[in-house]
Amino acid sequence: MNKISQNTPDCTIFLLAKAYQKAHGQFKAKLRPYNLTNLQHLVLEGLWIEEGVTAADLGKLLVMDKATLSGVLDRMIDSGWIRKESDPDDGRVLRLYTTEKSADLREELIALRIAANEEMLAGFSHEEQVLFKRLLKDLS
Amino acid sequence: MNKISQNTPDCTIFLLAKAYQKAHGQFKAKLRPYNLTNLQHLVLEGLWIEEGVTAADLGKLLVMDKATLSGVLDRMIDSGWIRKESDPDDGRVLRLYTTEKSADLREELIALRIAANEEMLAGFSHEEQVLFKRLLKDLS
DNA sequence: GCATCATCCTTCGTATGCGAACAATATGAA
DNA sequence: TTCATATTGTTCGCATACGAAGGATGATGC
Numbered sequence: 001m002n003k004i005s006q007n008t009p010d011c012t013i014f015l016l017a018k019a020y021q022k023a024h025g026q027f028k029a030k031l032r033p034y035n036l037t038n039l040q041h042l043v044l045e046g047l048w049i050e051e052g053v054t055a056a057d058l059g060k061l062l063v064m065d066k067a068t069l070s071g072v073l074d075r076m077i078d079s080g081w082i083r084k085e086s087d088p089d090d091g092r093v094l095r096l097y098t099t100e101k102s103a104d105l106r107e108e109l110i111a112l113r114i115a116a117n118e119e120m121l122a123g124f125s126h127e128e129q130v131l132f133k134r135l136l137k138d139l140s
Numbered sequence: 141m142n143k144i145s146q147n148t149p150d151c152t153i154f155l156l157a158k159a160y161q162k163a164h165g166q167f168k169a170k171l172r173p174y175n176l177t178n179l180q181h182l183v184l185e186g187l188w189i190e191e192g193v194t195a196a197d198l199g200k201l202l203v204m205d206k207a208t209l210s211g212v213l214d215r216m217i218d219s220g221w222i223r224k225e226s227d228p229d230d231g232r233v234l235r236l237y238t239t240e241k242s243a244d245l246r247e248e249l250i251a252l253r254i255a256a257n258e259e260m261l262a263g264f265s266h267e268e269q270v271l272f273k274r275l276l277k278d279l280s
Numbered sequence: 281g282c283a284t285c286a287t288c289c290t291t292c293g294t295a296t297g298c299g300a301a302c303a304a305t306a307t308g309a310a
Numbered sequence: 311t312t313c314a315t316a317t318t319g320t321t322c323g324c325a326t327a328c329g330a331a332g333g334a335t336g337a338t339g340c
Contacts, residue, residue, distance in 0.1 A: 012257050012269075013163045014182070015276035018203050020160040021327085022280055023153045028328095037295065042154070056318060063158050065298050070320055072296080092305050092318040117152050123278055129152075132275050136155035138263055140162055161297085168298095177325065196288060205328050210290055212326080232288040232335050287336075296327080306317075 027116040034105065035079065039064070039072050041109060044081060047098045048106060054087075055094045063140075167256040174245065175219060179204070179212050181249060184221060187238045188246060194227075195234045203280075 027038055036044075046058050055073065059066045073096065076082045081102045087093035102109075121129045168178055176184075186198050195213065199206045213236065216222045221242045227233035242249075261269045 010257075011185075011253060012261060012273055012276065013167055013253075015273060015280060016156075016160050016163055019276045019279040020156050021203070023156055025328090027153055039296065045151075054318085063161070065296095066319065067299080067321080068295095068297050074320095075295080090306070090318085094319070113151060113153075117150075120279065121152060124275065128275060131271065133152055133155060135264065135268060135272050135275075136152065136159045139159040139260065140155060165298090179326065194288085205326095206289070207291080207329080208325095208327055215325080230288085230336070234289070281340100283338100283340090285336100285338080288334085289332105290334100291332080292330085294328095297325085299324095300322085302319100302321080304318085304320105306315100308313100308315080310311100310313085 023116075023120045026119065027113070030112050030116055034109070036081070036109075037072075039068075040076050040081065041113065043069075043072060043076060043096075044098065044102055044106075044109060045113065047082060047096055047102075048110075052085075052095045052097055055096060058096060163256075163260045166259065167253070170252055170256055174249070176221070176249075177212075179208075180216050180221065181253065183209075183212060183216060183236075184238065184242050184246075184249060185253065187222065187236055187242075188250075192225075192235045192237055195236060198236060 024038055027041075031038065031041055042062055042064075043058065046061050047053065050057070050061070053061070055069060056066065058064075059069045062069075073082065073084070077084060080099055083097050083099055085095045085097065087095055121132070124132060164178055167181075171178060171181055182202055182204075183198065186201050187193065190197070190201070193201070195209060196206065198204075199209045202209075213222065213224070217224060220239055223237050223239055225235050225237065227235055261272070264272060
């Protein structure tokens with residue numbers, strides 16, 4: 001049991017995965033009362049930046065596979081967070097818009113994301129936080 | 141499109157998720173020739189540390205949900221990487237062992253993980269690598 | 281010895297994540 | 311114009327993830 005605690009730290013990918021899983025899980029718990037998943041929240045943040053964005057562009061924005069996005073969008077339409085409109089100029093394109101429901105919760109949900117980020121980094125000094133973000137950005 | 145590039149960097153959880161996804165995807169590509177998934181590789185590494193480990197203990201070791209692990213183990217048995225044995229002293233317990241197939245590839249697969257880690261961190265200085273690992277460890 | 285509780289594993293349901301194939305549509309070259 | 315090609319979104323298949331419930335088994339208190 002403690003053998004692995006001497007071994008796995010050499011695997012940074014493992015550490016990265018577990019750090020991600022923990023942060024993801026904590027944010028997930030915060031979102032549960034809203035019946036939103038992490039990915040659905042991310043889609044809303046994307047739409048608040050670019051209302052009427054194309055599904056393809058949103059996928060690029062969020063670095064998300066279009067196959068994954070397709071299902072997420074359908075579920076968000078079913079639960080009333082967003083709506084689709086087909087582009088009049090290009091029959092292939094879907095444009096995405098937020099609904100009143102999401103507009104009403106916008107400030108609350110953005111605050112939730114900010115709080116989740118702060119909680120995750122709470123144990124770090126300011127310098128460590130800046131460095132950590134830079135290192136992560138360099139990796140992506 | 142560039143609006144989000146000014147915005148998402150404020151979300152460290154997003155950066156963490158994307159860094160994880162990228163590292164995960166690169167390792168996944170390396171494992172494809174072996175018909176192994178990332179999680180299956182991780183299970184093998186766990187078994188090489190503790191042959192005959194309990195499924196429950198392995199889950200704790202790898203910080204993995206037992207529900208997830210159950211399916212992973214079944215697929216690994218089907219593909220001949222591991223085998224199950226029920227504990228003679230405790231009828232609830234399954235003990236996991238590697239097969240010859242995985243023993244034969246052990247050094248190769250461990251080298252693969254080391255290479256994947258080095259590639260991921262190749263852009264960092266030694267100091268940055270050490271610091272990055274420490275920050276990740278602190279998060280988990 | 282038995283009822284209660286804890287533990288181990290499985291199964292189910294829902295939601296990613298992503299490669300691959302596909303239909304519908306647009307675009308560009310001949 | 312028409313055919314080849316590219317793009318958009320959907321669907322399928324497989325593999326995580328994980329909460330929740332359930333069945334089998336062990337341990338504990340009385």
